[in-house]
Structure formats: C-alpha cells, structure tokens
Amino acid sequence: MATASASVRTVLDRLDHVQPHGDYWMARCPAHEDRVASLSISVGEAGRTILKCHAGCETAAIVRALGIAWSDLFPPARQNVLSLARW
Numbered sequence: 001m002a003t004a005s006a007s008v009r010t011v012l013d014r015l016d017h018v019q020p021h022g023d024y025w026m027a028r029c030p031a032h033e034d035r036v037a038s039l040s041i042s043v044g045e046a047g048r049t050i051l052k053c054h055a056g057c058e059t060a061a062i063v064r065a066l067g068i069a070w071s072d073l074f075p076p077a078r079q080n081v082l083s084l085a086r087w
Contacts, residue, residue: 007049007075011041014066030065031057047075 004012008025012018015027017037024042028034032055039062044050051062051073063070 005047010072029053031061049073
C-alpha cells in the first residue's frame with residue numbers, strides 16, 4: 001500500500017471518496033461533475049504528487065478546484081546539508 005507524503009496528504013484531505021489501490025489512490029475529480037472516481041493520485045519522482053484525471057481534466061484545473069498551489073504538489077524543500085555542517 002502506498003504511503004502518503006505530506007504533499008499527497010494535502011491533496012487527499014481535500015478530495016471525496018478516496019480509496020487506496022496498492023501504490024496509488026482513486027477519488028472523485030473536483031474539476032468536473034464526477035460520479036465515479038476518475039482521479040488517480042500517486043507519488044512520483046522525489047516525492048512529488050501526480051494527479052491524473054482519467055476523464056480528461058487538465059492538472060491545472062484540478063489544482064484550481066482543490067484550492068491549492070502548484071508548490072503543494074511537491075514535498076517541502078530539504079534544508080541544505082552543507083549549510084548545517086557549518087554549525
């Protein structure tokens with residue numbers, strides 16, 4: 001089963017009818033009148049959140065409907081280890 005990172009949880013918390021499916025989740029797409037869960041949510045490279053509406057909605061429309069920023073699809077920036085080493 002997939003583990004929800006902070007960025008994925010931000011998205012999942014705003015969706016209806018979320019169901020886990022192995023290494024991804026399915027939910028109703030907020031960008032269109034969705035009676036059947038057509039939005040897949042998964043974790044991509046470097047922990048980014050991948051949104052795919054199988055009914056054809058563009059990611060930008062989904063982000064707007066969720067009321068989030070594009071940056072919310074990415075994990076928080078890691079602190080620079082080199083700057084920490086100076087302390």
